[in-house]
Amino acid sequence: MADVWTRRGGDRAPSAEDRGHVPGPLVGRERELQDLRTLLENHRLVTVAGEVGVGKSRLAAEAVADVVALGAGECVLGAGERRPAGEAIAGVVAQGPGESVRGVGEDRIAAEAVAGVGARGAGPRIMVVRWSEGGQDAGCGAGPGSPASLTAAVMEAAAGIHGRRGAAGVGAVADRLRAADVLLFLDDVDPVHAECVGMVQTLMEFVPSLRVLVTTRRPLGLGGEAVLRLAPLSVEPVDGHGTGPAAELFLDRFLDRSLERAGASFDADESELSSVADICRYVGGLPLAVELAAEQAARSSVGEVAERLKEHQCWLSAPDMAAPRHRSLRDAVAAPYVLCDRDERIVWARASILAGDFDESTAAFVCAGGGLAPARVPACLTRLAAVGVLTPVRDPGGIREPRYRMAPAAHDFGGERLREAREFEVAAERRAIHFHRVAALAENLWSLGSQPQAVRLVLDEAEGLRAMLEYAPRQPELAAAALESVLNLWFWWAVYDAADEGRRHLLRLLPMCRSDTLLIARGLCLAAWLTAYGDPYGASELLQHAWSAAVLAGDDATIGRIAHVQGMLALHEGDLERATEQFQEAANTIPPHVSGGLPPAVSLAALAVTQTQQSPRAARRSVRRALSQPGIRGDAWACLVARYAQAFVDHSDGRTGRARLRAHRALAALDGRLPAPHGCAALRDLITDIDRGSRSGLPTAAVPRGLTGVAIPKQADSGILG
Structure with a gap:
C-alpha cells in the first residue's frame, strides 16, 4: 500500500478556499494515461514533457493517484479531514499554494503531499514537490529559482519540517530518501530546470530504490530517462464520428460550470456543436485554453466565445480556477516567456508575424535586426521548440531545413509583445518582402518546367502567403508588393481551383495601386480570367479596362490573354465563331516563353475544341x-x-x-x-x-447575371516596389 507524505504550506489544515475546485475527470487522455502507467512500472526516471497548458501536471497526478489507490481507501489531510486517495493527489497538484507558502522565503517552492494513506504498508511512499508561483505577480510567471532552492524543498518535504529551510545538500537528501521506497514527484520545475537535472542525476545514482516522476516543458536529458511527450488534444474525432477529444473536454467542463450558474444553457444543435468545434480548432486543442473557453461560454454563450477567438485568445481567463497559474491563458503563456533570454524573446515576438509553418531561413530573414544576427536565430528556434512555444512539423536533418509552427496561444502572446515593442509594421513589411520573393520563386519554377516543385512550394507556404495578402490592404505601402505576388501565383489561382481566393485578393488590391502601371493591366486581366465562369458580366467590364491599360503599356502577352478570356466568354455563350476568332488571336499574340500567365499552347488547345x-x-x-x-x-x-x-x-x-x-x-x-x-x-x-x-459536346454553361461589384483602380501611391 502506498504511503504519501503530506505537507501543506502552512501549519493549519487546508480549508476549502485553499483547495479550490477539485479537478474534473481526465478527458481524451486514456491512451496517454496508460502509456504513463507503463513507463512508471518499467523506468526509474519518467518525464512528462509538453507545452504550457497541455495538462502535464494533471496527467501525472492521475498516474500517481493510481499508485496511491492500489489498496488505499482514504487519505488524511490535516486535522482529520479525509478525501479519496486519487482526489487528494490530483487536487494537491492542481491547486495553487496558500498565501503562507508564497510568503516563505524567496525560494517559492511548495512542498506538498498527502499523509496517512490507510495503514502504512510495503508500498512506495510518494512525495510531491511543486514549484509554485511567487509573490503577488505570480500571474506573470515565476522567474528562475535561487541556487539550491529545489534541493532545499525536497529536503524539507523529506524531513517533514516546514518553514525552516536551510542550505541542504543533495547528499543529505539522499540519506533521507535511502531508507524508504520513494516515488518523488517533481511537478512544474521549469524555473529550476538546471538544478533539477543535477539533483535528480545524483539522487538516482546514490538512492537505488528511488523512482522519480517529473513534469516540465522540456526533458531533463539524463541517461535512462523515459519521456512522454504530451500533445494537445485532437480536434477531430478519433474514429471519424461524433466529437473529438477537445470538444468532449469542452462539453464536460461547460456543462459542469453551467450547473453552477443560473440561466446558462446549451442547445446541442448542429450550429452550437459547430461553434464548439471552431473553439477547439482556434485554440489548437490546448486543454487549458479549452477549459478557460468553456468557463467563458458558461458566462456568455458558445457562439460569442467562438467569434472572439477568431481574432485572439489570450483574453481567456477564469478568476475562480483553483490554480493561480491556470486563471489566465496570457499569464500561463508568460511563464516560459520570463525564462527566455533576450534573443529568444525577440525571436518569439517577431516570429509571431508568421502564420502556419515556416522554416529557419524564413525566420532568420524576418526576425534578424536590431542587434540580433541572423546566425543566432536558428538556435533560438531550437530552444523555443524545446519548451513548447514552437512545434517541429518536419524532422530536422538531411538536406531539408527544419520547419516549425507556433502554438496558437504563444502566437497571440508573441503578437502582443510585438505590438508593445512597436515593431509590428516593420515585421509585416519584412514578411511582405519575404513572401514576395517566395511567390516570384514559385512563378519562376513554374515557367521553367519545374511545376511540381512550384506547387509544393506554394503548398508549404500557403498560410504565410495568405496572411501576407490578407494584411496588405491595411498597410497601403505593401499593396504593390502584394499585388505582384498575386500575379506571380496566377497558376495557383487558375490551375488549382483557387479562383475565388485569387479574385478576392485582386479586387482588394487593385484599387490601392497606381492605375498607369503594367501591374494593373495584368491584374485586371487575371481578375477577369478568374471571374469569367462565375460572373461573365463582371469579367467583361474588367476586360474593357484591362485592354486599355495593356495597349497603353504595349504588353502583347496581356493583350493576347485578354483575347483568350473573351474567347472563354464567347464559348460559354455558345458563340463559336467569335470564340474561334478570339482564341486564334490569343494564340497569335501571346509570345512564346513569356511567363506570368497562360501560354499560347492553351489558347491553341481551346481553339481546337471550338473548331471540332x-x-x-x-x-x-x-x-x-x-x-x-x-x-x-x-x-x-x-x-x-x-x-x-x-x-x-x-x-x-x-x-x-x-x-x-x-x-x-x-x-x-x-x-x-x-x-x-x-x-x-x-x-x-x-x-x-x-x-x-x-x-x-462543347463545354458550355449557363451565363448568370453579373453580381460582382468590380472596383476599378484609381491613382494611388506606388508602394514599396515603386
Missing part, C-alpha cells in the same frame, strides 16, 4: 500546333490541356480507341501526390463519354 464541329481538319492542325510549341514538354499543365484537346478531337472524329488511350496517358502522367490541376475533370468526363459510346 465546324472544321475537324483545322482542329487537328491546331492540336498539332499546340503540341509543337516551344517548351511544351516542360509545361505539364499546358501539355495536359493540349492532350485533352487531342483526345477530344479524336473522339469527335470517331477514333474512340485512340482518344481513350490518349486520355488515360494524360492522366497517368500526373503526380498523384499533388492536387489535381484544371483539366483532369474534363479528361475523366471524356473517358466516361467514350465508355458510354456518346459524343462529347
